[in-house]
Amino acid sequence: MSHSAWIILIGSLVASSCGLVGCFLILRRMAMLGDAISHAILPGIVLAFLISHSMDGIVMLIGATIVGLLTAFFIQTLHGSGVQSDAAIGVTFTALFSLGVVLVSLYTSRVHLDLQHVLYGEIAYAPWELVTFIGIELPKAVWMMGGVFVLTLTVVGLLYKEIKLTSFDPQLATALGIPVVWIHYTLMGLVSMNTVAAFESVGAILVVAMLVIPGATAYLLTERLSRMLLLSLLFGVTSAVGGYLLAVFWDVSISGSMTTFALLQFVLGFLFAPRQGLLSRWVSYKMLQRSHTTER
Template sequence: MTPQLEVQLIAVIIAAACALPGVFLVLRRMAMLSDAISHTVLLGIVLAYLISNSLASPLLFVGTAAMGVITVWLVEMVSGSRLVREDAAIGLVFPALFSIAVLLISRYTGNIHLDTDSVLLGELAFAPFDRIELLGIDLPRALIFGGGALILNAILLALFYKELKLATFDPALAATLGFSPAIIHYGLMTSVSLTAVTAFDAVGSILVIALMVAPPATAYLLTDRLPRMIGLSVAIGVAAALSGYWVARWFDVSIAGAMATMAGIGFGAAWLFAPQRGIVAQALQHRSRRERFAVQMLTLHLLNHESTGDAAIECHPRHLIEELRWPPAFANAIVRRAEQSGLVRRQGDVLCLTEQGRALARDL
């Protein structure tokens, strides 16, 4: 397998691994917390390294998972005091823990490959050169650890799908049925922490955040069904990873930056053009509702004035502009729509209701 294919495979696996827990972060409106965890686990890495003196020690995974849980606990403790809101609590906790990690790195780990640039930005192009042997096969370390994170997240999702779904949409009901929303919450945050640290060395925390938030947020705009949202989130993350790699190759730019950019472009496209929730769709729905209401107002107006002495004036199209204060172009459009719908017809210069239009106006 060539290094180029290995880079793409690593990116695809990490994107899928990040998308699975990311769906529930987006649904719980906890995207900012994923940002915090993706930075504060650096402190867990540093502390574990200082204890074990090895970047390959399993203690690093324990430290990162523990630091992710500690971050969530500190945020909830600060926000639970009700003196500050949750977003402010996140803004207080994660810079403090991340800053401690940066200070420890600059003070004690200046001569090893553990620095803030590699953790924040990563470099996927170098990932194929850091290799280990698994079952007699020489593979990139990032591929093995990323694949492990993906398999672990998929297993946890399959085993605890019902509990995650219930605790996400109705925590009170989950507690009533005997499930502990707190345990499910901390379990999800532990999964997020482990996923973040497995991707650190290859892609950096910035891309981890992008892949954990942008694809699920995009999928959220495209569907209301949770299984479909999970599938779409993984597919969008994979598409962002592959398209980002080729964009980076064509324009000779950062691979991680290009992938994050493509994830953002995907979200922007869905934000604008999603069938139900997109800005364009909402604008069209608003316009349709406005025109439908205006047609109803027109039928009511005509019903109130038909067969009266001033019907020739009140039912004239020009009078709609004065009486209902509609712009001329809008008034003409509403009259045309009412005529096309079979609600109104013209008798000379006067508008008259059809039987269908009269029935609608009476119902209103």
């Protein structure tokens, strides 16, 4: 495969996997929790390196997942104690992110692990870091994101009914004996793994957009969860392809262009969606207004 094809594949895996798990964050009104976890995992990455003295992706994935789950636990605990939801998110992620910044400054000054490396990433370099596994040599980002994407698909497929019910009616799910708390932390674990698997290629800041925008765009176009999930995958892939073409044409950041293309899709959906689009609602309002005028 060409260098361009690898970039598009990596971007598609990131956007699709994050978009899939992001749909459930949107339905649960927890979209900003993805932003919180993406920043709060920084101390987990640093601590994983300090313990293992390795920057291996699996080690980082484990460390970040643990801290991501702790982030969700702290936020839930604060909210359950009477703190407003947005305040609980703000306090938790800023505290953990600040701790991560201090740890990076203190212990990783001589290692290629800094804020630029962790938060921004560069997808153009991702195809050059090759890893051989089971006799197959592929870019490290493809192994990482491909594995996380397959895991995300598997978990969502196996727990689809449970995640769906706990997202729409957690009280009913509890009454039916579904472990709502366990489902919640399973979802948070997937968010954490998607974030850290993507930070080297697109960066933790830009992955927040992929957690929210494809799912939000799909939400505008359908009222069925299954279609929403499929559309989020579609918008994720088109964001990667279209964003790369924009980056080549304008000679700008690839990750930024992918996010911009995803935003463009959202704007089009916001304006022209059949039922929830701004234009559709305006036409419906005018027709209703005209019918009232005719009746008079």
